[in-house]
Amino acid sequence: MSTQPCPPDEGLLAVPRRGQWAMMISLIFIVGPAIDAVDKLSGALLVLTLAGFVAFVAVYWRTMVGGWKIEDRTVDEDAGAVARVLLLAALAAGLAAIGEADWSGLWCFVAAATGLRIDRRYAIPALFVLGAAAAGTEALSDPHGGAIISLFIVTLGVGMLTGGFRRLRVVNRELGAARGEIGRLAVADERLRFARDLHDLLGHSLSVVALKSELASRLIDDHPEQAAEHVRDIEAVSRRALSEVREAVAGYRRPLLSAELAGARSTLAAAGIEVDAAPAPVGELPPDAEAVLAWAIREGATNILRHSEASHVRISVAVGARDAALELVDDGCGGDETGDGDGTGLAGLAERVARVRGRMDAAPNAGGGFRLAVTVPLEAVS
Template sequence: MSETSFAEKARDTDALDGSHPVYTFGRPVTDRRQLLTKSLWIGIWLVFLTAPVNDLVRAERETWATVLGALGLTAFVACYLTLVFRYTTKVLDWRAVYASFAAQFTLAVVLALGFGSNWLGLFVYVSVSVGAVLPLRRAAWAIPGVTGVMILVGLRTDSLQDVLGNLAVLNLLVGFAMTGVRQLVRTTIQLRQARATVAQLAANEERLRLARDLHDLLGHSLSLITLKSELAGRMLPANPDGAAKQVADIEQVSRQALVDVRAAVSGYRRRTLAGELAGARTALSAAGIEALVPLEAPQTLPDEEGEAALAWALREAVTNVVRHSGAQHCTVAFTARQTLAGPRLELRVEDDGVGGAAAAGNGLTGLAERVAAVGGDLETGSAGRRGFRLAVRVPLPGAAVGSPS
């Protein structure tokens, strides 16, 4: 498999992770649309600010107190957004993080003490910030600590039952829920990095294998051509017939080298069932179709031509399901069958779309010709009431290529 193929697979895999022009989980934003999506997601949690905002607007206070409260609330929200926007995925400067935490926590305590129980919801944002940014060990004691301080502040104006029932339990649940989200974000990032590393290592391995194959194929031939060319050059003035024989040998060796290179390149380009199965899972999942696809190809496979025919059939069938069927479910299965013509491997692709017994188009016609060329047969029809079924059977090793059963 070439390096380009691995790049295509990496793009397909990212598509499954949600790597569209919107904000992706665990990945920094890169454009305005992603920024807007992330802002809306974070903005949903600002609902807990309705109580302090209403208190600022409706409570009868001195003007200076209202202004200070508004400034303090603005600074608190700025600290919160700084933490969740910049430090959820990676922390480069822990001093800035702890300074933001200190400022956020201090503002929550001062504002709740100064303006009353309507401002206790600010502690929820402190717990969210702790769970989203701090490591799990530190968050495990910091969240209960923040909740404890909130209870102490709330007891100035409310009873213990009211404080526990209204916000204390919620504060704990939201804080620890964010620690789970944080771990999920970190795991997603590590998985994406590991996947990219594996793809790069596999591409490097394929590059090395291609270099070894080309060296094995062409090294001897080119060396022989060089030696015979030098020999023909020395023989040409005195022995033209011998030089002509060397030139004929050079032509024969070069033709054989060309045949070997073409065979090697065709081997790199041929379709395999393992690769097409992976592509089928990717395509069906990206299209929102529930797919039942084998994780691996069958242990017993046809020869290269037969496997390539099955791979092309699988690709064509999955493409039709994704583009035309409108299906919700798709099933791919392999079955080894014993027929009058010998053992055969059957590929069956079924969906529950609107295909029915459709007429054969150019794709199916070409596919039938490709399957017939390797001694196999193709069958299409309805799958259940509405779906479409495609079955392809090709000979297995040891089968006599003849008319299909």
């Protein structure tokens, strides 16, 4: 999801093709006064009137449809647009001063240019001024009260309409930029999620491989059969890790609480750590809650293997009416058991817990050791 810059021939407020045709057709409404001027004027006044009329049409077209570029969104202070609007007002006033034709409709076109090209803070009061000018011009040619009020309202309404079009174009551009930013943030979040999953998957598996390799190297001379068993375990863990990575890449990886409890018991016991683990809770947990608790067991067991130097670990899982709680306590060195130095271990777990609106407590115990506690709600998280 991304945004594209304006084409070279289209600015931020460039008018679409259909709008250009609409503006061209709208110019028919000022052809009548020009025809009246041709019938009633002659000589220098006729030339001056026709020149002013042509200049008005050209400036109006340039102001409304012109391809002047504005690559950023700072369009409110475009001096060129202000100058063109002022020139349109001057031409309308000049044609009205010549007389012999009803040029009051020109003020509607000036109002349209004002609404589209002038910042709203200045456009609104300017539109009232233009409405008054249109009403005054109409009063000179036709002092009928109803026509004067109608022209004032029409002039004001036309300017408001094009001002709304201006705002719509700006908001659409800002919306496109916001969508692009949301897309970039989504990609960044997905990259973070994938990195966290790989850390959690490979960190645990590689820790088990390192432990088993160390045990096998110690036993290979005096107890070759036990060493061979550890080597077979290394092969099994490696294959499982490869399968898990493939599943994670495919986006289907969701760890199971029972499997992680069994894996933690086996791995910690192989490291000579006594494990007191309650059985997995009976019944199904919500998938998101179960996944977070399973990741918590995996991360806790990995940190114990790497950092704790513990001899005893207690793992308990309790399921209540509204939430499920996991507690993992060891008797190790406590303060050093904080996960990886880069902070991707417990920090990644904390992000998982926060995503399901749960609570996490990871800190050394007062009497020694380390305690990891995670509580997650059982209701679905929107």
